[in-house]
Amino acid sequence: MKNYLNCETTIWSWLSTKDHKRIGVMFLVSVTLFLLVGGVFALILRLEHLTPGPTLVSPNMYNQLFTLHGVVMVWLFLIPAIPAGFGNFFLPIMLGAKDVAFPRLNLASLYIFWIGAILTIYGVLDRAADTGWTFYPPYSSQTYTKATPVLLGVFVLGWSTIITGVNFITTIHTLRAKGMRFMDMPLFAWALYGVSIIQILGTPVLGIILLMVVMDHSFDWGLFDPARGGDPLIYQHLFWFYSHPAVYIMILPPMGVVSEIVTSMAHKNPLSYKAIAYSTFGIAFVGFLTWGHHMFTSGMSELNAGIFGILSMGVAVFSAIKVFTWTGTLYRGSVWIRTPLVYIFAFLFLFIFGGMTGVAVAATSLDVHWHDTYFVVAHFHFIMVGASLTAFLAALHYWWPKITGKMYFEGWGVAGAILVFLGFVGTFFPQFLLGNAGMPRRYYHYSEQFQALNVLSTAGSWVLALGLLLVLVTLIWSLVAGEKAPANPWNSRSYEWMTPSPPPKENFPETPRFVRGPYDYHLPLEPP
Amino acid sequence: MNLAVPKLQHHFEDLPKQAHAARLGMWLFLASEALFFSGLFTLYAAYRAHYPEIFREGVAHNDLVLGTVNTFILLTGSLFLSLALWALRAARRALSVLLTAATGLAGLVYLIIKATEWAHHMAEGIFPGGRGRFFVENPEPAWAIFYTSYYGLTGFHAIHVTVGVGILAWTAWWMHRERVGPAAAYKLAIVGLYWHFVDIVWLFLWPLFYLLRNPA
Amino acid sequence: MNDFLRRLLFLPEQASSVAREIDTLHYFVIGITMVGATGVFIAALWWSIRYRARSFEASSTTPQVQAGLAVEGGLLAFLVVLFIVFWVVGFSQYLRMRIPPRDAMVVYVTGKQWMWKFAYPEGKQTINTLVVPANRNVQLVMTSRDVIHSFYVPAFRVKQDVLPGRYYTTWFRATRPGTYRIYCAEYCGLSHSAMWGDVVALEADDYERWLEGEPLENFVQLPPGPPMARVATGLGPDLPAYPRGIAEASQPRSMADWGREVAALKGCLACHTLDGQPHIGPTWRNLWYRETPLADGRVIIADEAYLTRSMMDPMLELVQGYAPVMPTYQGLLEPAEVGAILELIRSISEPLPTPARAPEPLVRPPLPPGSLDRVDPARALEFIRETSERVTP
C-alpha cells in the first residue's frame, strides 16, 4: 500500500514536501544530528575535567565548548525536538486532520531552522563565542570571540519556533475532526497547545534582546555597557523572562509524551484527564512570572527575591499534579512493561529529583550557596537530560513503529534504556555533590579536592554515550532487519494508532469520525 | 464579471474555516510581534526611570512637528485601508485597489519623513551607540542611551513599515490581477491587521519620543 | 548528626555564623526530595508489576478509575504546606544574609579580570587575600572594574555578584580562624576559573598586628594559588611570584621594575614571558622595535604605538602563529601603567638604535575600526580615566 514514505521517493519530493509527517521526520533527523554534535562537545567537556589543570583543551576552547554545548542542546536539539519533530508528525493525526493549518509555513520553519543552525555552526567553526549560553553582557559585548553569528543564529531559530507555535494553535482551533471537542483531544495536543503559547509569547523577547547584544558587540552601541550608562541587569531580566519559560518549552512536550505513553501502556484512562490538561496551562502561565529566581545573587531587591521564590514553588505544584496523576494512572491498569514505559520509570524518578532540587534552589537562602555551582548544572541536566531527553527516547521507541513501519528490538531497547539510566546517574549525581562542595560551574581549572567526583562524572558520561550509541545503532538496524509493524502494536486507543503504520499520505484511509474519547478503555473497542 | 474565489486548500473543510485559520494565525503572529516590541519598550522604560531628566530633554530635542505629521499620515493610511476593505466587501474592486495603494503610499511618505528626521540627527552628529559630535558636547551617558534606544525602536518600527509597504503593494497588484471579489476580502483584512498593528506601535512611539517632554 | 550529613553531602566546613542553619534546611529539603522521588518511583514500579497485563484481551478494556479527590488533594495540600515551610525558612535566612548588621567593619572589594582586590579602611591593600578578624561581622562593599564577577566563599555559604558601575554589599562572620577559599562564580572570560583567592580569618590581636605591618606569613601558610598562576610562575626563573598575599607597599625602584610588577598584577605574565620563551603569547624579550609578522601577512615594527594598541585592541593586529586569546586591557591599565610596561619591554631588549623617547602613554579611542564617526582622542582619554577612577574604592 502507498504510504507517506513511498508515495514519492525523489530527494526533491522530500525537500519540497508540505506533508507534516515528512517535515516532522526531517526535524527528527536534524535534531538527532545536533544531539550528537552537542553530545560530543559535552564529552570533551567531561574529558577536560579528568584532571584539575589543563588536560585536553585550552581554557579558551573550554569556554567556547560549554557555550556551544548549551546553545546547540537548547536551541538546536531540545526546543525543536519534540514539538517540531513528534508534534508535527502526530498533532494533525491525533486531531483527525489531513495537515497542519499552514503547511507552507511549516516547511519554511524547517528551512529557517537550518539557516539558524548553519549560522550557529559557522559561529562554531570561526572563533566561536565564549559567552555561555546566557550571553550576559557586558562580557558578551566585549569578548574578542565572534559572538555575532551564534547570536544571530539563535535569533533566526526563534522564528522557526514561533512559526511552529502559530501553526499548532491554529491547527488545534480549526482542524479538529468532526465530533472532536476540546476535551476529547489527546493529552499530547494539550501539551503542544501550552508550549505554543510560550513559544509565541516568550521567544520574541529573547530575539530582540539578543539582537541588542549583537548591536552592542558588533556596532558598539553600548546599551548594556555600564561604563556608558547602560544596565546589564536589564538584560538579565529580559533574558530570563524568555529563558525561564523556555525551560517549560523544554519540559511540557515531554510531559505530553509521558501522558500518552502511560495511558497507552497501562491501557487505562488517565487518573484525571482534566488535571493533566489544565495543569499544562498553570505551568505555562505561572511560568512567566518566576524568571527572577535566576538572579537571587545578582543584587535585586530582597522583596523581589521573595516573590520570585514563592512563585517558583507555585509552578512546582502544577508539575506535581501531573506526576501524581501519571503514577496513579498505572493503578488498576493492564500494564505492558515495554521499552517506552521503562524510560518513563526513569523519567519519573529523575524529573522529581531534578524538579525538587529546583524547588530547593528556589528556597532563596540555599540558592546563595548553590548559584552558579555544579549543583545548578546537575539540577537542569536532571530535568533536561534525565526527564526531557529520556522522554524523547521513550517517544522515539513508542512511535517508531508508526513512523517507520518497523518494530524496534525489544530486548535491545530495554538494555539501552537501562544503560542510559545508569550512565545518566553516574554522570550527574556526582555533580550535585560537587556543587555542594562548592565547585563553580564554567570552570576550566578546579581545586584538587574535587577531582574524585569529577572523574566519576566523566566515567558516567561515557556509559551514557555508550547507551545512546546502542539506542542509535539498534534503532537504525531495525530499519533493515526489524519486523513489520502492525497498525496498533500497543493495543492503544489513541487516534494515531487507528491508521496504518506508516500512515498514508492523507493520514487516514478515509475521513475519520471520532465517537469516543482517546482514553475510553472502559468501552469495548469499535472501529473509528 | 467573474470574481475569483480563493482556492480551498485540501486540508480544510470549507472556506470560512480556512479564513478563520488565516485570521487566527495572524492574530497569534501579532501577539508575537507585540512582545518583540515590548522587549524594546521595557528597555526604554527602564532607562527612562534611570535618567528621567535627560530623557525628557531628549524628547524635547526631537522634532515634534515631523513626528506628529507622521502620526497623521499613518492614521490616514489606516483609514484608507479600512475603506479599502469595505469597498472590496461591497464588490468595488477598483476602488479597493486604489485605496490599498494609497495606504502603501502613506507608508512610503512616512518612511521618507522618518528618513529626513534621521538625516537631521546625523547632521547634528547623533549616531547610534553614542557616537558623533553631539555626544562630545553632551557627554552624559544618558544621551547616548536615549538616542540609541531612539534609533533602535524607530529603526525596528521602520523595518516593519517597509515590510508593510511591500505587502500592500503586492496586495494591490494581486487584487487587480486576480480580479478578486468579496470572498477574498478576508485576505485583505489580514493584511489590514498587520498594518493596523504597525500603526498602533507608532502610537506608542509617538508619545515616547515626541510628546513626553514636560516635567510631570 | 550534623557532621555526618555534612560529610555525606560533601558540604564544606561551616565556618560562618549562618552556615549551620542553612545546611539544616539543606538536609531537610534534600531528604524530602530523596524520599519523594524514590517513593513515587517505587509506587510506579509496584503498580506496573502488580497490574501487569495478563493477556492481550485483558488489556482491551480496563475499569475506569478517576482521581480520588481526597487522596490527590491531600497530597497536594501536603506539598503546598511543605513548600511554604521551605520558603518561609529559606527567605528569612536570605533576609538575614542580605542585610548587614550595624556594627560590621567594612572592607572594599574590587573584582576585575581576573583577581580580587581588597582595600581596608586603615589604608592597607591586598590582592587575592582578604584578611579579616574572626568572630567579627565583616561587611564587604563590592564592585567590579570590567565585567560581572561573583564573590563566593563556599565555607561561609556566601555569594554576591558584582557588577561594574554599581556597589553591592554582603556580609559574614567567620566563626573561627582559618583560611577559606574564594572563587569567582560568575563567568567572566578566559581565566574565570583561576580567579581565586583566600579569606584569612585571624584572631583579633593577630589581626591588629597584621594591620600594624607584620607580614601575613607569620600567622598562616597560604595554600597554593590557582593552577594558571603556577603555570606562569613556573616559566621564567626571575619572575616575581604571582601576586598573592600582600601587595608590597614599598615603591618600586625604577619604571621598569614597576612595569614588571604591573605585568604580574594584571596577569600579563600568565601568557607572556620575559626570558625569550614563547608561551600562550609571544615573549617580550627583544620585542622592542623588532619586526613582527602579523597574521594577515603584514610586518609591523613593534614601536610604542603598536605595543599600546596590542594591549588595548589585541584583535586588531594579530601576531602570526598565536591564537586570538588575548583580552583587551582597555580601561584596565592606567596610562602610566602602560608606560611602565613599555619601559619594562624596552629594558629586556638588546640595545637597538631607537630614538630616545620617553614612553608616552598612547591611548586609542574606545571604538572598533570602521565605526561611523570617531570620538576625539582627548575625550576618549578622559573617558578611560573616568572609568578606571570611578570604581576605585
Ligand code: HEA
Ligand atoms: C527543562 C528544563 C527545566 C525545568 C522544567 C526546570 C524546572 C524548575 N526549575 Fe530550573 N533550571 C533550568 C532548567 C529547568 N528547570 C536550567 C537550564 C537552569 C540553569 C540556567 C543557567 O543558569 O544556565 C535552571 C536553573 C534554575 C534556578 C536558578 C539556579 C541558579 O542559577 O542559582 C532555579 C531557582 O529557583 C530553578 C528552579 C526551578 C523550579 C522551581 C522548577 C520547577 O518547575 C520544577 C517543578 C517540578 C517538581 C517540583 C517535581 C514534581 C514532583 C513532585 C513535587 C512530587 C514529589 C513528591 C514529594 C516530594 C512527596 N531552576
Ligand code: HEA
Ligand atoms: C538539552 C540540553 C542539554 C543536554 C541534552 C545536555 C547533555 C549533556 N551535558 Fe550539558 N549543558 C546544557 C544543556 C544540555 N546538556 C546547558 C544549557 C549547559 C550550560 C552551558 C553554559 O554554562 O552556558 C550545559 C553544561 C554542561 C556542563 C557544565 C560545563 C561547565 O559549566 O563548565 C557539563 C559538564 O559536565 C555538561 C555535560 C553534559 C553531558 C555529559 C551530557 C550528555 O547527556 C550528553 C549525551 C549525548 C551524547 C554523548 C551524544 C549522543 C551519543 C551517541 C548517539 C553515541 C555516539 C557518540 C559517541 C560515543 C561520541 N553540560
Ligand code: CUA
Ligand atoms: Cu571573575 Cu569569573
Ligand SMILES: [Cu+2]
Ligand atoms: Cu528558571
